[in-house]
Structures are given as C-alpha cells and as structure tokens.
Amino acid sequence: MVVGFVLLLLGLIMMVTPGPGLLFIFFGLSILALEIEWARELNKQGMQGLERIVAKLKNIFRKK
Numbered sequence: 556m557v558v559g560f561v562l563l564l565l566g567l568i569m570m571v572t573p574g575p576g577l578l579f580i581f582f583g584l585s586i587l588a589l590e591i592e593w594a595r596e597l598n599k600q601g602m603q604g605l606e607r608i609v610a611k612l613k614n615i616f617r618k619k
Contacts (some may be wrong), residue, residue, distance in 0.1 A: 559586030559594070 566579030587594035
C-alpha cells in the first residue's frame, strides 16, 4: 500500500515537473485499488475514460 501512495505522489509531482505523471498516477491507483475502495472507483472511472478515448481514436483512424 505504501508503494501505491508513493507512486501516486510521484505522479502528482510529475504533473508539474518533467516526467510521465499520468502513468505513475495510474500505476499508483492500480496498486491502491487492490485494498482501498475509493482508489478502486477512481481506477474504474479512469479506465472507462481511457476506453472512450481509444474508441474515438479508432473511429478517427478508420475514417482515413
């Protein structure tokens, strides 16, 4: 659980500094989602948003 919080914190720091902030946030939430309900819900919402973005990108590239 500590690793999840550390990755989440590093991701938040990297949002304002150079680095893969979103990637670390997703990894941190995924680890925290194994034990904490609020992290599980955030992770599910994030995955649903990512699936919508991927579907839109697929539609854009199919049209070309």
